[in-house]
Amino acid sequence: MNQLTTSLLLTGLLAAAATPAHAQKASPETEAVQQTVNAFFDGMRRGDSTAVRRTLAPAAVFHDFGGKAGQPPTLEIESINGFLKAVGTPHPAVWDERITFERVLIDASLASVWTPYEFYAGSKFSHCGYNSFQLVKLADGWKIAHIIDTRRKEKCK
Template sequence: MPQLVTSLLLAGLLVAPALAAKAQKAPAETEAVKQTVTAFFDGMRRGDSTLIRRTLAPGAVFHGIGGRPGQPPALQTENINGFLKAVATPHPQILDERITFEQILIDANLASVWAPYEFYIGSKFSHCGYDSFQLVKLADGWKIAHVIDTRRKEKCK
C-alpha cells in the first residue's frame, strides 16, 4: 500500500506542472476568443461590416435554426455578404444582440462558444435563443469559422 501512495504522489508531481502551464494559458486564450465574439457584436451594433469581417475566417458559414409556428424546424444558411450588407445599411435603431458567455471550450486551435442571447432592435425585444460559435486560431488570431443559432420569441431567459 505505501508503494501505491508513493506512486500516486510521484504521478501527481509529474502532472502538476503540465496542468499549471495549461491553466495559465487557458485564461488568455479564453479572453482572446471572447474578444473576437464581442468584436463581432460590436460591429453589428455599430453597423460596421469591416469590423465584423475582421472577426471571420475565410469561408465562414452562418446557419440559423428556425421555422414557422406549427411546422418542423428548418436549417437556414445565411449569406454572409448579404448579412454584412444588411448590417452596414443604416438603421434608424441599433441591432443589439446581447449574449452571455455560458461555456467556452478550447483545444489547440479550435474553440467552441455556447452563448444564450436576446436580440433587440433599438430598445424593443425581438427574439432570443442560443448562439454556437466555432472559432479557429489562425496566424492573425481567433476567427469565427461557423455560427449557428436558434431563434424564438418565447421561453426566453
C-alpha cells in the same frame, strides 16, 4: 467520535463554508476567443460591416435554424455577404444582441462557444435563443468559422 472531535470537525466545515468563493480568471486564450465574439457584436451594434468581417475566418459559414410557428424547424445557410450588407446598411434601430458566455471550450486552435442571447432592435425586444460559435486560431488570431443559432420570442433565459 468524541464530542471534542465532532465539535472541531463542525467548526472546520462551517469555516470552510463561510470562506468566499473566488471566481477563476479566464485563461488568456479564453479571453481572446471571447474578445473575438464580442468584437463581432460590437461591430454589428455600430453598423460596421468591416469590423464584423474582421472577426470572420475565410470561408466562414452561418446557419439559420428555425422556422415558422407550427412547422418543423429548417436549417438554411445564410449568405455572409448578405448579412454583412444588412449590418452595414443604415437601419433606424441599433441591432443589439446581448450575450453571456455560458461555455467556452478550447483545444489547440479550435474553440467552441455557447452563448444565450436576447436580440433588441433599439430598445424593443425581438427574439432570443442560443448561439453556437466555432472559432479557429489563424496567424492573425481567433476567427469565427461557423455560427448557428436558435430563435424564439418566448421562454427566454
